[in-house]
Amino acid sequence: xxxxxxxxxxxxxxxxxxxxxxxxxxxxxxxxxxxxxxxxxxxxxxxxxxxxxxxxxxxxxxxxxxxxxxxxxxxxxxxxxxxxxxxxxxxxxxxxxxxxxxxxxxxxxxxxxxxxxxxxxxxxxxxxxxxxxxxxxxxxxxxxxxxxxxxxxxxxxxxxxxxxxxxxxxxxxxxxxxxxxxxxxxxxxxxxxxxxxxxxxxxxxxxxxxxxxxxxxxxxxxxxxxxxxxxxxxxxxxxxxxxxxxxxxxxxxxxxxxxxxxxxxxxxxxxxxxxxxxxxxxxxxxxxxxxxxxxxxxxxxxxxxxxxxxxxxxxxxxxxxxxxxxxxxxxxxxxxxxxxxxxxxxxxxxxxxxxxxxxxxxxxxxxxxxxxxxxxxxxxxxxxxxxxxxxxxxxxxxxxxxxxx
Numbered sequence: 001x002x003x004x005x006x007x008x009x010x011x012x013x014x015x016x017x018x019x020x021x022x023x024x025x026x027x028x029x030x031x032x033x034x035x036x037x038x039x040x041x042x043x044x045x046x047x048x049x050x051x052x053x054x055x056x057x058x059x060x061x062x063x064x065x066x067x068x069x070x071x072x073x074x075x076x077x078x079x080x081x082x083x084x085x086x087x088x089x090x091x092x093x094x095x096x097x098x099x100x101x102x103x104x105x106x107x108x109x110x111x112x113x114x115x116x117x118x119x120x121x122x123x124x125x126x127x128x129x130x131x132x133x134x135x136x137x138x139x140x141x142x143x144x145x146x147x148x149x150x151x152x153x154x155x156x157x158x159x160x161x162x163x164x165x166x167x168x169x170x171x172x173x174x175x176x177x178x179x180x181x182x183x184x185x186x187x188x189x190x191x192x193x194x195x196x197x198x199x200x201x202x203x204x205x206x207x208x209x210x211x212x213x214x215x216x217x218x219x220x221x222x223x224x225x226x227x228x229x230x231x232x233x234x235x236x237x238x239x240x241x242x243x244x245x246x247x248x249x250x251x252x253x254x255x256x257x258x259x260x261x262x263x264x265x266x267x268x269x270x271x272x273x274x275x276x277x278x279x280x281x282x283x284x285x286x287x288x289x290x291x292x293x294x295x296x297x298x299x300x301x302x303x304x305x306x307x308x309x310x311x312x313x314x315x316x317x318x319x320x321x322x323x324x325x326x327x328x329x330x331x332x333x334x335x336x337x338x339x340x341x342x343x344x345x346x347x348x349x350x351x352x353x354x355x356x357x358x359x360x361x362x363x364x365x366x367x368x369x370x371x372x373x374x375x376x377x378x379x380x381x382x383x384x385x386x387x388x389x390x391x392x393x394x395x396x397x398x399x400x401x402x403x404x405x
Contacts, residue, residue, distance in 0.1 A: 005054040017129075018121045024049050026117030030110035031058050035097060037109050044073055045097070058097040064089050126157050127192040131185045137206040140196070142176045152180060157192055165197035167230035170266060179264055181206065199229035204270070207261045208235070214249040221246075223275040226329035230268055234286065234326045238275040247272050273330075279304065283335060286327035290316035293340060296348075297333060304333045305348060313339040 005027075009020050028047040035045040035058065049056040062075040064087050075095060080087035087093055140152035140159060148163040150172055161180060172178065180196035181203040187193075197203065205222050214220040219241050227233040237246035250272050251258050258270055273285040280295040283304050290312045297304040308316045316337050317324045328335045338348065 009054065012118065016118065016122050017125050018118065020051065022121050023118070024051060024054075026114050026121075027056070029117065030113035031056070033113050034107065034110035035060070037105060046094075059094040060097055061092050062095050064091045064093055123187075123191045127185065127187045130154070130157060130182065130192055130194055134182050134185050135202065137179050137181050137203060137210065138196075139177060139179050142172045142174055142178065144174060145172075152178070152196060154194065157194060159194035159196045161196050161198065165195070165199055167198050167266070167268075169230045170198065179203070179207070199227075201225040201227040201233070204233050204235065204261070204265070207264060208250060211257050211260055212250055212252070214239075214244060214246075219244055220249050221275075224330050224332075226326040228322060228326065230266075232269045232271065232322060232326060233265075234271045234273065234330045236273050236275040236282070236286070236330055247274060271326075279331065279333060282331050283327065283333060286330045287316050287323065287335075287337075290323065292316075302333050304331075304335050305343075306335055306337045307340055307343045307348070308337060310339045310341055313337065 009023050012018055012023055013020050028049060031047045032045050044061045045058065046061060047056060047058050060072070062073060062080075064077055064080040065074045066077055066089055068074045068076050075093055077087065077089055080091070080093045083093055083095065138154055140154045143151040143153050143158065145151075146160070150161040150166070152159040152161055159180065159182070165183070178198070180198060181200045183195045183197050183200065185192050185194050202225075204227060205225055208222060209216045212220065215222060215237075219239065221238045221240065222235055223238050224236040225233065226235075235250075237250055239246040239249070249257075258272065262268060262270055271288060273288055276282045276285065279297040279299055283295050283297060283306060284292040287306065287308075290308055292306055292308055294307040295304060296306075306316070315323070318326075324335055324337055338346070
């Protein structure tokens with residue numbers, strides 16, 4: 001048993017996560033390459049390695065001939081009989097090759113083949129490992145600034161946080177731990193090239209999945225996300241269990257869950273609203289914290305007119321239009337927000353409790369017509385007299401059977 005080789009392979013398999021079979025294949029190729037460098041060709045060279053003991057043998061298959069013309073491919077009958085007493089002309093004989101006879105250059109080339117194979121497999125393993133984490137959130141350590149970009153160490157590989165994927169208000173310091181969203185993993189000759197982001201909306205979704213058990217288990221679904229990184233995020237949530245409040249589950253007791261995410265996003269505000277299949281209700285919720293009087297939505301055109309109280313107009317629109325902009329992204333509707341006064345002036349909204357209508361109603365209540373409508377059990381005859389009606393609507397007369405009428 002080749003204990004030294006076996007131990008080395010086990011260490012490499014554990015540290016580099018490269019399978020023993022792959023390493024044995026690399027050794028086999030290196031020995032064949034060494035034979036080729038030593039003899040000039042290696043078409044007939046075979047390598048046999050026992051995966052359990054790591055014992056190996058190298059031999060060349062040569063044809064038995066009476067007169068040797070190609071010493072690499074042929075062997076004389078006399079020499080063949082020394083290896084096998086049954087050898088005959090035309091037979092293939094396995095001639096052992098002593099690897100210790102290889103020169104320094106052949107040995108160095110064999111070593112390079114093994115190292116190259118190890119590097120290739122290591123890159124392949126890293127690529128597969130991080131490719132499986134694509135579109136997911138990982139924790140990294142800030143290494144250094146590369147111009148306006150930032151290098152993030154993810155453990156076994158470095159990732160690049162481009163300027164476009166950084167929140168403008170965030171400043172990173174070396175050795176600082178941050179969570180990043182893996183955008184893309186590319187395979188390159190120098191190893192996997194990993195691009196990460198701190199601005200992607202999916203970062204917020206993945207953080208909620210890691211922090212909120214109901215979201216992770218699928219009880220609460222995040223239906224839509226609209227984000228302006230570093231400032232505010234709106235998310236619409238829906239519960240598949242009527243006994244679970246989706247907003248409450250995401251907020252947590254005393255806001256513990258959402259506060260942990262806000263802390264990771266360095267103070268970014270998060271609005272959590274209830275999702276609804278009804279566009280009007282969804283738009284009303286999306287414009288929170290502003291109060292809404294009416295929503296007129298057109299699902300086909302994906303447009304909506306929203307009427308808010310005059311004093312709520314600036315809150316509904318938000319600073320620099322942020323609240324309205326995020327609500328539009330969250331719902332997928334083009335939202336036109338008007339104050340109550342603006343909507344009335346434009347003829348888009350009528351409030352039947354308006355003072356004008358109240359005055360007309362009061363005048364009607366005081367008129368004689370209203371008195372006539374207010375008589376539930378009385379009726380006027382043709383000459384203007386008030387008729388006393390019974391419960392069946394017939395005039396009461398003394399001595400008449402009411403049921404016959």
